[in-house]
Amino acid sequence: MATLISGLLAGAGPALADDDDDLPDWLWQQQTEHPANLVTVPDITGRPRTIGFVDIDGYAVTEGDIVIGSPTDATSGKIRLPGVFPGAERLAVPPARIAVPPPEAPAATSTRQAAGTTPKVTAPPAGSAASPARPARLAACPGGPGGTATSQDDTLWPGGKVPYVLAPDLTPAAREAVTLAMQDFHRHTCVRFVPRTDEAGYLTIVSGTGCYSYVGRLGTGSQELSLGKGCERKGTAIHELLHALGFYHEHSRSDRDSAVTVHLENVMKGYETQFHKLSPEQNHLYGLLDYDSVMLYGQTFFSANGRDTLLPLVPVPIGQRQGFSRGDLAAVRTLYRCPPADPPPAPAPAPGGGGTSVPS
Ligand SMILES: [Zn+2]
Numbered sequence: 613m614a615t616l617i618s619g620l621l622a623g624a625g626p627a628l629a630d631d632d633d634d635l636p637d638w639l640w641q642q643q644t645e646h647p648a649n650l651v652t653v654p655d656i657t658g659r660p661r662t663i664g665f666v667d668i669d670g671y672a673v674t675e676g677d678i679v680i681g682s683p684t685d686a687t688s689g690k691i692r693l694p695g696v697f698p699g700a701e702r703l704a705v706p707p708a709r710i711a712v713p714p715p716e717a718p719a720a721t722s723t724r725q726a727a728g729t730t731p732k733v734t735a736p737p738a739g740s741a742a743s744p745a746r747p748a749r750l751a752a753c754p755g756g757p758g759g760t761a762t763s764q765d766d767t768l769w770p771g772g773k774v775p776y777v778l779a780p781d782l783t784p785a786a787r788e789a790v791t792l793a794m795q796d797f798h799r800h801t802c803v804r805f806v807p808r809t810d811e812a813g814y815l816t817i818v819s820g821t822g823c824y825s826y827v828g829r830l831g832t833g834s835q836e837l838s839l840g841k842g843c844e845r846k847g848t849a850i851h852e853l854l855h856a857l858g859f860y861h862e863h864s865r866s867d868r869d870s871a872v873t874v875h876l877e878n879v880m881k882g883y884e885t886q887f888h889k890l891s892p893e894q895n896h897l898y899g900l901l902d903y904d905s906v907m908l909y910g911q912t913f914f915s916a917n918g919r920d921t922l923l924p925l926v927p928v929p930i931g932q933r934q935g936f937s938r939g940d941l942a943a944v945r946t947l948y949r950c951p952p953a954d955p956p957p958a959p960a961p962a963p964g965g966g967g968t969s970v971p972s
Contacts, residue, residue, distance in 0.1 A: 648882040653689040656698050657893050663691065664885040669820045669838065675861055675886045676913070677824045677852065679836075694828045695762025695860070696894050759898030759943020760860045760890075760907065767828030768858050772801075772948040775808035776815040777834070783819045785844035790817050793849035800941050802950035803857065815856055823848055828858040847933035851906050854940065858947060862901060862908035863922055866892045871901035871925055878919040886914050887921070898946050902939030903928045 648664050649672070655661040665672040665686055671679045672686035674693075681692045691697040778787060794805040808814040812832040820838030829835070837852050863872060866889060874887045902908065903924055910931025911920045924930050944950070 649683070649687065650882070650885065651687055651689065651691075653691060653697070655696055655891075655894065657891055659891075661696075661888070662885050663888070664883055668822065668824060671824060671836075673824050675864075677822070678855060678861075679824050679826045692826060692830065693762075694764040694767040694858070695896075696890065759902065759905070759939055759946070760862050760865045761896040761898070761943065761947050762828055762858050762860060762894075764828070767830070768947065769803075769813075769829050772803040772950070774803065774805045774815060774856070775811035775813070776805050776817060777808050779816055779818040781819060782817055782839075783844060786817070786819050786839040786849075789839055789844045789846050789849040790853075792846040793853055796846070796850060796935060797853065797944075800936065801944045801948065803944060803948050805853075823852055825852040825855040827855050827860060829856070845933065847906055847935050850935055850940075851933060854907055854944070857944065859907055859943065860890070860895060862905040864888065864890050864895070865897060865901055866890045866895055867897060868901055871903070872930075873923045873925065875919065875921050875923060878917055878921050879914050880916040883914045896947070898943040899939060902937055903930050904932060904937035905940050906933060906936060907940065908932075 648666055650662055650664050652660050652662040663674055663680070663686075665674040665680060665683070667673075667683045670682065672681050672683045672691075674680050678693070680686050680697070681690055685691070778790070782790075797803045797805060805815075813829055814834055816834045816836050818836050818838050818840075820836065820840045822840045823838055823843035825837040826835050835856070837856055839849055839852065843849075843852070862868075863874075864887075868874075868889055874889075876884050876887065879887060903926075908930050909922050911922055911924075912918060913921055913931065915921045922930065
């Protein structure tokens with residue numbers, strides 16, 4: 613396997629978030645405090661792919677928060693990114709339907725989690741300051757829009773059961789965030805996070821440097837998911853847990869060009885690969901790209917100059933980290949084969965210009 617290390621690149625100075633309300637503070641911090649590494653290796657289709665990563669807490673992290681292994685392994689081409697790179701440990705047990713406990717009553721009206729987390733919108737929708745009109749093509753998508761999963765079913769959590777351990781030094785804020793996130797999964801999907809007893813493979817939730825997670829289940833042993841400083845909020849915990857369940861970033865979808873435009877000229881030098889588009893063989897797509905997805909980047913993520921790096925083709929906000937969109941839930945329920953008895957997502961739209969995030 614030919615492996616080319618392009619060396620260390622000094623972290624270019626990004627346009628730092630200009631106030632505390634901007635979501636990706638932690639993202640920029642993670643990236644700029646660590647030099648970027650580039651490695652070119654054959655992906656699962658056999659084609660060479662250059663991937664950028666930084667060393668955070670002894671992990672090789674790409675696209676802000678996706679762990680692909682140790683830096684040593686990553687630089688030698690052993691990248692753990694199921695559906696994109698071979699190498700993730702394969703499971704013998706396929707996912708199966710699970711018995712679903714009686715559903716809890718959906719919460720009534722609470723919607724957005726917290727103030728100060730509204731994504732920046734540079735092109736407000738015409739005609740409505742409160743709730744942007746959704747593109748007709750998305751509204752017409754059967755089964756709800758959105759959802760990008762990896763293409764290796766053997767990295768799913770068997771039966772939708774995810775054993776977890778909370779690290780002893782997990783901060784109270786992170787503990788609360790992940791608890792709320794898990795409650796939302798339980799309320800709206802058949803996935804079940806359960807305290808680990810003797811299961812071989814499990815999540816360990818830690819307060820590391822920023823936020824990160826592997827994509828999918830690695831196999832046996834502990835795999836860490838970090839909710840460090842700046843990440844201690846429910847929506848971010850949902851984002852990381854979705855990675856652990858097997859979901860990738862929404863903007864990486866193989867069909868993303870029909871919904872967003874990537875402006876590489878505005879991206880921090882050395883971080884262009886964060887906007888790599890998957891090939892159709894590398895992802896399972898559910899519906900169309902979901903502008904409301906908690907897995908979608910914001911408009912200026914990784915921007916070197918404050919200008920847009922990811923522009924939706926219609927003027928809607930993107931990059932929310934409040935909670936599930938309907939599309940996120942539809943994708944989880946499909947990927948984990950939730951039985952129809954599971955409660956449907958609550959129908960009420962979220963007020964305040966955030967699209968269709970699901971109340972919790
Ligand atoms: Zn992510």
